[in-house]
Amino acid sequence: MFKFKHPLEVRFRDIDAFHHVNNAVYLTYLEQARVMYLRNLELFAPSHTMILARSEVDYRKAVFLGDALEVWARVATIGNKSLEFQYEIYANNVLCASASSVHVWYDFEANQSQPVPLEVRRTLEEFEKRSLTAA
Numbered sequence: 001m002f003k004f005k006h007p008l009e010v011r012f013r014d015i016d017a018f019h020h021v022n023n024a025v026y027l028t029y030l031e032q033a034r035v036m037y038l039r040n041l042e043l044f045a046p047s048h049t050m051i052l053a054r055s056e057v058d059y060r061k062a063v064f065l066g067d068a069l070e071v072w073a074r075v076a077t078i079g080n081k082s083l084e085f086q087y088e089i090y091a092n093n094v095l096c097a098s099a100s101s102v103h104v105w106y107d108f109e110a111n112q113s114q115p116v117p118l119e120v121r122r123t124l125e126e127f128e129k130r131s132l133t134a135a
Contacts, residue, residue, distance in 0.1 A: 002074050003128065004036075005073075006070070007071075008029060009067070009068055015065050019064065021062070026057050026089065026097055030071070032071070033071035049105070050106060052102075053103060054101065055102075056099060062096070063096050072087060075124045075132055077133070078134060079116075080115055083102070083103050087099040
């Protein structure tokens with residue numbers, strides 16, 4: 001169950017030569033929802049740094065200029081050093097895409113991955129109302 005929704009509207013710049021949203025733009029929609037999710041939980045800060053390791057999108061229905069979108073986001077699992085987000089994008093109450101992304105907790109000064117901080121794990125689990133520990 002998704003607890004966080006971020007509204008977006010398709011912009012002219014999002015459209016490709018086929019008059020629908022370009023496939024690469026969906027990653028920007030996911031990023032916007034992810035940032036707002038983290039900001040909502042006060043986890044978007046210089047001390048909380050993640051890098052994108054993987055993303056996957058399943059396109060189900062075309063999205064067009066002016067469509068009002070709802071991007072639903074959640075943290076699905078937390079590993080030792082990574083988080084997996086899941087997303088669903090709706091236009092006019094119709095599922096248009098589902099996606100996931102994996103992010104690695106990263107220390108830029110040390111130039112290496114690091115464990116997800118316990119306080120971050122606790123905040124996310126409290127918000128999601130379930131254990132997020134990866135199996």
